[in-house]
Amino acid sequence: MKNIDSNGHVRGTSVYLDDIPVIQGTLFGLVFDAPMAHGSIEAVDYSKAEALPGVVRIFTANDIPGENQIGGIVPDEPLFAEGDIHFQGQPIALIVAESEHIAAKARKLIDIRIVEKPVITDPREAQAKGQLIIPPRTFRLGDPAAQWAKCAHVFEGRADSNGQEHLYIETQGAYAVPMENGHIKIHSSTQGPTAVQRTAARVLGVPMHKIEVDVTRLGGGFGGKEDQATPWGVMAALAAGQLKRPVKIALHRLDDMRMTGKRHPYSSDYRIGLSTDGKILAYEVTFYQNAGAAADLSPAVMERTLFHCTNAYFIPHVTATAYSCRTNLPPNTAFRGFGGPQGMFAIEAALAHAAREMGIPKHLLQQKNLLTEGAEFPYGQIAEGVEIGKIWQTLEAKFSIEKTEKAVAAFNNANAQVKKGLPCSPFASAFHLQKHL
């Protein structure tokens, strides 16, 4: 059956946040954010912005009746910065005006004085300075330290994978409408309606039943609207509740990109030991997760990296350690794969390294070490219903890795200006884990 939304999508009648008919009297919110990555706010002068005709009010931390706190796992992230700023793009205030255009003009009229502090963007530097979101965690299976001497080959190296911007084509946004008796209805472009509701209640200092969150659909999320859709919903609710007028926030693309976190960049050190015939005997890996300035979902993402650190392979001896490192970047967050791909990148890098040094095709190493039924993962779970062996055979039968490899080699011999490369990319990905513990 076709996607039930597809007719509306091709006719342009599907409703997204910015398509909801606006109620008369609706105001528009625009976020004033930190112009630099780290420092103390000495003074902010809103007077010129407030004086601009059409500006209704500017909300700051002082206007919050409840808690100035939006952290989901760890309470370490204010809705509006107070005192210190920790990343460029950190919200400091919400300008509410008759139009978005006026709010944008007002934003340029705000004077802010900040005493700059040293900026850390590198997770290894953060770790060295003890800047961790949570204590490090280590998964262990067997005893790698006892294996290195027995390994015919041991390779060490570093594998870095960068962040990734979600770039949902619909930017973040929310539309809050005050109802009777202090009830506020928030239309939100969120993957987590309850997170918006819970956090709005906390910030506004009201019970959760006063906040209703409604989501029709999202113009893409990919994890970027799991936790990070929350601040805009909360800000809109805060303003709507106090002004008794509907308030809409639809982030401009540039604001969205600057203010929101992305996939976590990781820097990792690996050490891999193999037998003469290419069996992986031991694997040690240390992950430095670039969490950004606040926890957001980083602890859960880090856990997922550890879960997937051996990908679809069985390795009898494993030590995997992960550090969630606090840096002066926007808090990084969920993104399709949730830390798993970063863990897999490291083991795939280690295998590519080993294959090169040993002078054998990587896919032979991969195939030799595939997970089998009953094997133990480093986190103690016993593998059941393992399909990767069957999948490998199916791929070999349908597409022949060896034949493709020969064709690529022949092409490369014949062509000086274009070269081809061919790798296999296997994975085992797991579902229904406990997170947000």
Added chain:
Amino acid sequence: MLEFMLNDRVVRTSKPSGSLLLDFIRYDQRLTGTKIGCREGDCGACTVLMGSLVDGRLQYHSATSCLTPVGNAAGKHIVTVEGLNMDQLSPVQQAIVEEGGTQCGFCTVGFVLSLTGFCLQADQMANYPAAIAAIDGNICRCTGYKSLERAAARLTDALAARPNGDAIAWLVANQFLPEYFQQVPDQLRAMQPAPASANGKPRVSGGTDLYVQQHDTLVEQEVTLLFDRPALKGITVEDGICTLGAQTTVADMLHSEALQTMFPRLSEHLKLVSSTPIRAISTLGGNFVNASPIGDMTAFFIALNAQLHIDGPNGARRIFLKNLYHGYKTLDLAPDELITAVSFAVPPANSRFNFEKVSKRTHLDIASVNTAILIFMDGNAIAEVHLSAGGIGPVPTFLEKTCAWLQGKELIAETVRSAAEILQTEISPISDVRGAAAYKRLLLRQLFYAHFITLFPETINLDLLR
């Protein structure tokens, strides 16, 4: 008062001519099928079709409404998805649905418009590569490109039945378009001619870069519109000189038979320049005046040793394009002067031309480095060279020393290698988001090699240059 057709009816607005078509469509007219994704022409979610009468025939092109001043809609037919919807899905809509080409749906309408634009193209363009080219400005993050490719293939097949000639009648008969399209030419003819443009101060051509840089101020004022001035349009060849009006778009170049003959690989070259909806509205004059160090068309025309025709209060004058730039964004052009045209000598038979560009993403991206070359041969000797490059200094650069050194040299690999060393002495790239300085140096060397490998494959290849 601006007047134009929006879908099936005539609309009038007193909004400033510099305000954006996108905002007018979405917020004044509440046609919310057209989406806002980036407001800088890079996602295609706001794509609309713009139709106008060209030699009495209705012609459409796609455009990003986020960069289009509402003034440039005057006298035209603007089509949004609401103007395409019929009781049944159109074959374009149907193909996307059937192939599962829509996931979150936010980009979908842009694809519908672009593919409908493809269906409206001239007969010779009804092929699969053209269908894909039509959606080269639409970003789908979910990302359903493979399904959209399949939808494009279906449409290409369907269009095979379209007879040559009146595309619109056939498209209406086959329910690609609603009935009212048949009446559009008459309605456009009956419309008030567009005002000669207000006396607003900022001059706007296509707006594709201006609205990225100066959005906040432009949208609230009357602007001087240049885009549709007939005197600034047109491509002519006379006495061996090719002259293009300053408001010629990149798409106009692409469709010019004269230019296609002069530059057989023109479509390959221009495919590297932005995207279909942007090429349809971005102008040569705008590109030159914008003075971006990596302006693609600037590099292209510097290598053609092109001249600019400039009009001003003190009369007309001409300068070589390569001399327009004094420094970063400073021009040999007074504020009250206007570039009216660009002209160049038609390259003779003994010459070869090439354009190279590399960016992080090959298409719809800004160059890390671009370069063009026009080279005249005398047997196996290089008679004359015009070489340009962008991204390697504060302005688009004519590489004078390299050109001078190459003159008279024999075309062998050694010559190319030595010239590439001289090249390094007349560039000064900086490190930025488009690449480190060292990369840009290397890249220009490689693209310089690419010129020769491409133009003289019988003599020069990569092995000889390594």
Added chain:
Amino acid sequence: MNQARALVHIYSDGSIGVSTGAVEMGQGVNTKMLQVAARVFDVQPQRVKLETTNTTRVANTSPSAASATADLNGKALGKACTALLERLRTCAAAHFQVDATAISIRQEQVFKNGTATGMHWEQLVDMAFLERVCLTENGHYATPVIRFDKGIEKGHPFAYHVYGLALITVAVDCIRGTYAVESVKIVHDFGKSMNPIVDRGQIEGGLVQGIGWMTMEEVRYDPDGRLASGTLSTYKIPDIYSVPAEVVIEPLDTPGNDMAIFKSKAVGEPPLMYGLGAYFAIQQAVAAFNPEYPFRFDAPFTPEKVLMTLYPDAADLEQLAIASASLENRINP
């Protein structure tokens, strides 16, 4: 987490409204939810409407994440629909004076011991309403089995695993340092796919996002922490020309898992991992041109990194320029 709820109304005219905690964001979860309801009731899909996700109808939702949305909400919805179906069957059984086990509903028709009774879905619902049967039901589902002890970092945190394998061919232009993914051949473990069209979209989309992450998508911050890639003109994601020319997906029909809805398998996140191959494919191609290239693992493999790796002599170019610049300074002080 690991729990979900659904609220189902059968209206007195036989139409059905479904609310769950799932958020539709293009992954097709609403389509799958509709399929669940239509399948359990065995009614036409048009009878079912998916409502917005609203905290007053479904409270305490898990975020739509971790590829588990269809599983969790589908299970909860299945339970609610099953409970309603049981009530309807009981009602019909009373009417036909048989045991409820003798009643079935197939394609909107009521059957008694396998024989059509002539009673239609709409009549059944109308009758149930008049009989004051509750036509609204909540379903609640919590994933069983899973546990994890953080103290020892051991446990059984996952309900099941999904497997896949991709064979990727990349061609690198060794003059310019650009590249194209030519072909991706995938064998993917779908379990019993609930919706092949939706699931194919997830595979192709995840793959392309993964390729983007490994190739052109470069998040850049200046050393002072300012975002340097903060626009669509500086941060590039795949366009239609950057997708692999050929993508072949061979579905591996596996027994599936009871933890997933209708023995399907989660399909949202896994395909992103196929994209990892793009990095290593480019690396192999580069090594074919420059055998001296010392493998480095620093994704994304942008055209810039490719070219610098193809030609490690790039640093000399700068030296050359500096030398000649100083030479010029001496000539023209």
